[in-house]
Amino acid sequence: MTDIQLQPTQKQLQGTMSVPGDKSISHRSVIFSGLAEGTSHITNFLTGEDCLRTVEAFREMGVRIDQQDDRLTVYGRGIQGLKEPSSPLNFGNSGTTARLMSGILAGLPLFTTAFGDASLSKRPMDRVVVPLKQMGADITGRDENRLLPLAFRGRKLEGTVHELTVRSAQVKSALLLAGMLADGETKVVELGQTRNHTEMLLPEFGVNLNVEGAAITIEGGQQPQASDIKIPGDISSAAFFIVAASIVPGSDLIIKDVGLNATRDGIIQAMKKMGADIETDIHTYIGREPVGDVRVRSSRLKALQLDGELIPNLIDEIPIIALAATQAEGTTVIKDAEELKFKETDRIEAVVTTLTKLGAEVEATEDGMVIHGGASLTGGSVHSYGDHRIGMMGAVASLISAEPVTIQDKDCINISYPSFFEHLNEVLR
Numbered sequence: 001m002t003d004i005q006l007q008p009t010q011k012q013l014q015g016t017m018s019v020p021g022d023k024s025i026s027h028r029s030v031i032f033s034g035l036a037e038g039t040s041h042i043t044n045f046l047t048g049e050d051c052l053r054t055v056e057a058f059r060e061m062g063v064r065i066d067q068q069d070d071r072l073t074v075y076g077r078g079i080q081g082l083k084e085p086s087s088p089l090n091f092g093n094s095g096t097t098a099r100l101m102s103g104i105l106a107g108l109p110l111f112t113t114a115f116g117d118a119s120l121s122k123r124p125m126d127r128v129v130v131p132l133k134q135m136g137a138d139i140t141g142r143d144e145n146r147l148l149p150l151a152f153r154g155r156k157l158e159g160t161v162h163e164l165t166v167r168s169a170q171v172k173s174a175l176l177l178a179g180m181l182a183d184g185e186t187k188v189v190e191l192g193q194t195r196n197h198t199e200m201l202l203p204e205f206g207v208n209l210n211v212e213g214a215a216i217t218i219e220g221g222q223q224p225q226a227s228d229i230k231i232p233g234d235i236s237s238a239a240f241f242i243v244a245a246s247i248v249p250g251s252d253l254i255i256k257d258v259g260l261n262a263t264r265d266g267i268i269q270a271m272k273k274m275g276a277d278i279e280t281d282i283h284t285y286i287g288r289e290p291v292g293d294v295r296v297r298s299s300r301l302k303a304l305q306l307d308g309e310l311i312p313n314l315i316d317e318i319p320i321i322a323l324a325a326t327q328a329e330g331t332t333v334i335k336d337a338e339e340l341k342f343k344e345t346d347r348i349e350a351v352v353t354t355l356t357k358l359g360a361e362v363e364a365t366e367d368g369m370v371i372h373g374g375a376s377l378t379g380g381s382v383h384s385y386g387d388h389r390i391g392m393m394g395a396v397a398s399l400i401s402a403e404p405v406t407i408q409d410k411d412c413i414n415i416s417y418p419s420f421f422e423h424l425n426e427v428l429r
C-alpha cells in the first residue's frame with residue numbers, strides 16, 4: 001500500500017485538460033460488444049482497474065479483446081459463441097461489473113462462479129439476485145445469496161415486470177440485460193431516474209428497447225450487432241477538477257469533451273446552486289450521449305440542501321461536493337443518500353471521518369451528512385479506505401490545506417482514474 005504526501009501549494013488550476021473515458025459507458029461498451037456479433041472498435045476506453053475487470057471477464061468467456069492504450073478491438077462471436085469460463089471470474093473492486101455481469105451470467109447456458117475483493121465481497125448482491133430469481137435464475141451465494149462469491153447455473157429466463165425498490169442503474173441494467181436474453185418481454189419500472197447509459201447505448205448495438213417515463217421494456221431474444229463506440233470524458237472524474245477549480249482562488253480551467261448526459265450532470269447543477277462559476281457548452285453527440293466543454297472559474301460558494309431526485313444524478317460525486325461544502329458560507333445538508341453506505345466503503349462514514357481529520361466540521365446522519373461551511377483545513381494524514389473517490393477527495397483537499405495532506409493507500413485511485421495525479425500536476429500553475 002503506497003502513501004503520498006501532498007504539500008500545500010500557492011498554485012491555481014489553469015489551462016485546458018481532458019479527463020479519461022466515462023467508467024459507466026466503458027463497462028457497457030465492452031459488455032455489449034462482447035455479446036455482439038462482429039468486430040467492435042472502442043476508443044477513449046477507461047483503462048482503470050474496474051473496467052479492465054469487465055474486459056477480463058469477457059476474455060475468460062472466450063472473446064478476443066485486443067487493447068492498445070485506450071483503444072479496444074472486441075471480436076464478438078455472438079451470445080451463442082460465449083464459452084463457459086474454466087475458472088472463477090474475478091470482479092475485483094467493481095460493483096458495476098458484478099451487478100451487470102450477474103444479469104448476463106444468469107441467462108446464459110453456462111456454469112460460472114464469481115468473486116470480488118474484500119470491499120466488493122461486503123456489497124449487497126441480493127438487489128440483483130432476488131429479481132433475477134423471479135425470472136427463474138439459479139444463483140447461489142454466501143449469506144443466503146446476498147454476497148459474493150456467487151455461483152450461476154445459467155438458464156433460459158422468463159421475462160417479468162420488475163418494480164425496483166432501490167434507485168440503482170446497476171440493478172436496472174442487470175435486469176434489462178437479463179431481459180434481452182430471456183423469453184418474452186421484461187419491464188423495469190424505476191423508483192426514480194438513474195443514469196440511462198444502458199438505454200442510450202444498447203440501440204447503438206441494434207437492440208430495441210422502449211422507454212416510457214419510468215418504465216423501460218425490452219423484448220427477449222435480441223442479438224446485439226457490433227458497433228464502433230467513442231467514450232466521452234467521465235463527468236465523475238471531471239468533478240474533482242470542477243470542485244478544485246471552484247475552491248482554489250484565481251483558478252480558471254477548461255475541461256474538454258466531458259459527457260454531459262442529463263442523468264449525470266447533477267454535480268454541475270449542485271455546484272451552480274452553490275454559486276460556482278461554471279459554463280458548459282454541448283458541442284457534439286457521441287451516439288446519443290451529449291458531450292461538451294466545461295469552464296470553471298473560482299468563486300465564493302454558499303451552502304445548499306441536496307436531496308430527492310437529484311441524489312442518484314450525483315451519487316458518486318457526494319464526497320467531492322462535501323469538500324466544496326466545507327468552503328461554502330452556511331450549513332449544507334445532504335439527505336436521501338443512504339445508498340452511500342453500499343459503495344466501495346461506507347461513504348457517509350468515510351467522508352465525515354476524513355473531512356473531520358482535515359479540520360472541517362461535519363456530522364453523519366442516517367441518510368447523509370451535515371457540513372458546516374467556512375472551514376480552514378489544517379491538513380493531516382487520512383486513509384483512502386481503499387475507495388478511489390475518497391482518495392481523490394483528500395488530494396483535492398490538500399490544495400486548500402495549511403499543512404501537508406498524506407493519503408494512505410493512494411493506489412485505489414487507479415480504479416477509476418489512473419492518470420489523476422499526473423493531470424492534477426499538469427493544471428497546477
Ligand SMILES: O=C(O)C1=C[C@@H](OP(=O)(O)O)[C@@H](O)[C@H](O)C1
Nearest residue numbers: 024096167168169170171315316
Ligand atoms: O450503472 C453504473 O455504471 C453505476 C451506477 C451507480 O451505482 P448504483 O447503481 O449502485 O447506484 C454508480 O454509483 C456506479 O459508480 C456506476
Ligand SMILES: C=C(OP(=O)(O)O)C(=O)O
Nearest residue numbers: 093094095096316343344
Ligand atoms: C460506486 C462506484 O463504482 P462501482 O459501484 O462500480 O464499484 C464508483 O465508481 O464510485
